[in-house]
Amino acid sequence: xxxxxxxxxxxxxxxxxxxxxxxxxxxxxxxxxxxxxxxxxxxxxxxxxxxxxxxxxxxxxxxxxxxxxxxxxxxxxxxxxxxxxxxxxxxxxxxxxxxxxxxxxxxxxxxxxxxxx
Amino acid sequence: xxxxxxxxxxxxxxxxxxxxxxxxxxxxxxxxxxxxxxxxxxxxxxxxxxxxxxxxxxxxxxxxxxxxxxxxxxxxxxxxxxxxxxxxxxxxxxxxxxxxxxxxxxxxxxxxxx
Numbered sequence: 001x002x003x004x005x006x007x008x009x010x011x012x013x014x015x016x017x018x019x020x021x022x023x024x025x026x027x028x029x030x031x032x033x034x035x036x037x038x039x040x041x042x043x044x045x046x047x048x049x050x051x052x053x054x055x056x057x058x059x060x061x062x063x064x065x066x067x068x069x070x071x072x073x074x075x076x077x078x079x080x081x082x083x084x085x086x087x088x089x090x091x092x093x094x095x096x097x098x099x100x101x102x103x104x105x106x107x108x109x110x111x112x113x114x115x116x117x
Numbered sequence: 118x119x120x121x122x123x124x125x126x127x128x129x130x131x132x133x134x135x136x137x138x139x140x141x142x143x144x145x146x147x148x149x150x151x152x153x154x155x156x157x158x159x160x161x162x163x164x165x166x167x168x169x170x171x172x173x174x175x176x177x178x179x180x181x182x183x184x185x186x187x188x189x190x191x192x193x194x195x196x197x198x199x200x201x202x203x204x205x206x207x208x209x210x211x212x213x214x215x216x217x218x219x220x221x222x223x224x225x226x227x228x229x230x231x
């Protein structure tokens with residue numbers, strides 16, 4: 001079946017602009033995660049959805065970052081007033097979403113590389 | 118806060134040889150899963166292998182196996198018969214807490230020498 005998809009694959013924007021990054025999880029996966037990965041580093045958690053609600057947004061760096069998942073499937077990560085420091089790879093992952101068990105396994109999308117000039 | 122340490126930023130191995138990547142972590146949980154992910158250059162993160170903490174037997178997936186030592190909180194990855202396609206960054210992801218977010222190590226860059 002289809003894996004996690006993310007669009008766009010690359011996004012170049014200017015400092016101060018607004019961007020939206022989209023994630024389509026694997027069909028049937030109720031849990032969805034956003035991570036940010038800087039060059040040469042491991043991914044860092046941003047936010048986790050269980051269904052439509054954000055179960056944990058403790059990784060969002062500041063109030064310029066916001067994410068939604070209105071119908072419990074597709075999610076959009078929104079960044080306002082972008083800064084050069086926001087440049088990174090943004091990864092999305094999904095899992096079946098049970099509290100424990102094999103459903104915990106997260107499957108990652110190819111990522112969106114964001115460059116803020 | 119959960120911590121994970123991958124003490125080898127870079128490793129290299131001759132093709133067809135065996136290499137072991139190390140990972141140690143800290144958790145207060147007693148029952149959990151651990152994961153190794155692989156990220157080839159400019160490609161997406163792929164699950165390599167997962168270990169269930171309550172199982173005594175170490176997980177194995179073809180050429181990949183783990184050495185899980187629960188008391189020592191150690192979770193190393195062994196790659197046998199290394200192939201050129203194994204070249205990648207390898208990330209250890211120790212147990213998620215109740216909210217399931219993964220905390221990744223800083224990764225080990227594995228180079229395969231032909």
